[in-house]
Amino acid sequence: MTGNIENQQGPRHKRDLTRRKVVVAGVGAAVAVGAGATLAAGAFAGETKAKGGGTSATGTATGAEACYKLTSETTEGPYYIDADKLRRDITEDKEGIPLTLGIKVIDSETCEPLRDAAVDIWHCDALGIYSGYESLSTGGGGGGAPTGAPSGTPTGTPTGEPPTGAPSGGTDGGGMHEEPTDDERYLRGTWRTDKQGRVTFRTIFPGWYRGRCVHIHTKVHVDGEWTDAGYEGGHTCHTGQFFFDEESVLASAEVAPYSTSTTERTTLTEDTIYDQSGTQGGLLTLKYDKKNIAKGVQASITVGVDPEATHDGTDDAVQPGASATASATASAS
Structure with missing residues (x-):
């Protein structure tokens, strides 16, 4: 992967450029690896029942696709590690x-796809643990029935605004960055959007931890350069999170290892980061077998960004629902 990012809208003024670099993690890092990849790749064969509509997890659209509003910006949270692995399969073991x-x-104003953008995702494992921060994470599990299993009415749910500082074993609400405490990097990855602005990751359904609903973090970087070494330069035009509806989370809680969690859970409506605005706020469209979610889940979303803006998610002033309204004109994808 070499060459500069192609500017789909003509020359743009580069504002607030920040230096960043992705280093390819060894030979074969750009392809799916490990047993987890094999499992995920075959997980959806014969799927007959689905929840929701819209685009599929591979991004295939049917008919015209509406031009979206700007997707909500959120705080980066304390557990971001700058583009540590260039890969699409982030499952590891x-x-x-x-x-x-x-x-x-897509560009939320023009509806045009953003080609060659670098997209990061990262999230906790099935028991609420973040790689790189295992000693700070607040998830956990054990044998027997979970005492804080999801029920729709969890106890001990935090209220009020998210904390502004880094948690000490915390809740991922604030924007203060923590330095990694270990060398693990599972469930983290960066990949390049294609000419249709699409990127696909293979991973696992995230678990939950104290103070937050189930979610995936994301960043979108533009105006950088793809080289043999990876991705350099540019700026972050979007920092956000993707969310899962309650039905899917409750279904996941019946499946091991999620069912072994002893951690109290915050519901989607009680979360202090999700702004309750549906797709604009990062709510994913999900498809899975209602009778057997363990077979696998397909999730999809269109993210509308302002490619000229800088949103690195480290400003405590960035709060849920801070995004502005853009064009709602329909456009063929």
């Missing part, structure tokens, strides 16, 4: 329900 996540990135 983590156990969990296979998840294929299809993301389409």
Whole structure:
């Protein structure tokens, strides 16, 4: 992968450029690896029942696709590690329900896809643990029935605004960055959008931890350069999170290892980061067998961004629902 990012809208003024670099993690890092990849790749064969509509996890659209509003910006959270691995399969050896996540990135004003953008995702494992921060994470599990299993009415749910500082074993609500405490990097990855603005990741359905609903973090970087070494330069035009509806989370809680969690859970409506605005706020469209979610889940979303803006998610002033309204004109994809 070499060459400069192609500017789909003509020359743009480069504002607030920040230096960043992706280093390819060894030979074969750009392809799916490991047993987890094999499981995820075959997880959706014969799927007959689905929840929701819209685009599939691979990003295939049917008919015209509406031009979306700007997707909500959120805080980066304390557990971001700058583009540590260039790969689409981020599962490594983590156990969990296979998840294929299809993301389409578009310019929210013109509806044009953003080609060659670098998209990061990262999230906790099935028991709420983040790689690189295992000693700070607040998830956990054990044998027997979970005492804080999801019920729709969890106890001990935090209220009020998210904390502004980094948690000490915390809740991922604030924007203060923590330095990694270990060398693990599972469930983290960066990949390049294609000419249709699409990128697909293979991972597992995230678990939950104290103070937050189930979610995946994301960043979109533009105006950088793809080289043999990876991705350099540019700026971050979007920092956000993707969310899962309650029905899917409750279904996942019946499947091991999620069912072994002893951690109290915050519901989607109680979360202090999700702005309750549906797709604009990062709510994913999900498809899975209602009778057997363990077979795997397909998730998809279109992310509308302002490619000229800088949103690195480290400003405490960035709060849920801070995004502005853009064009709602229909456009063929």
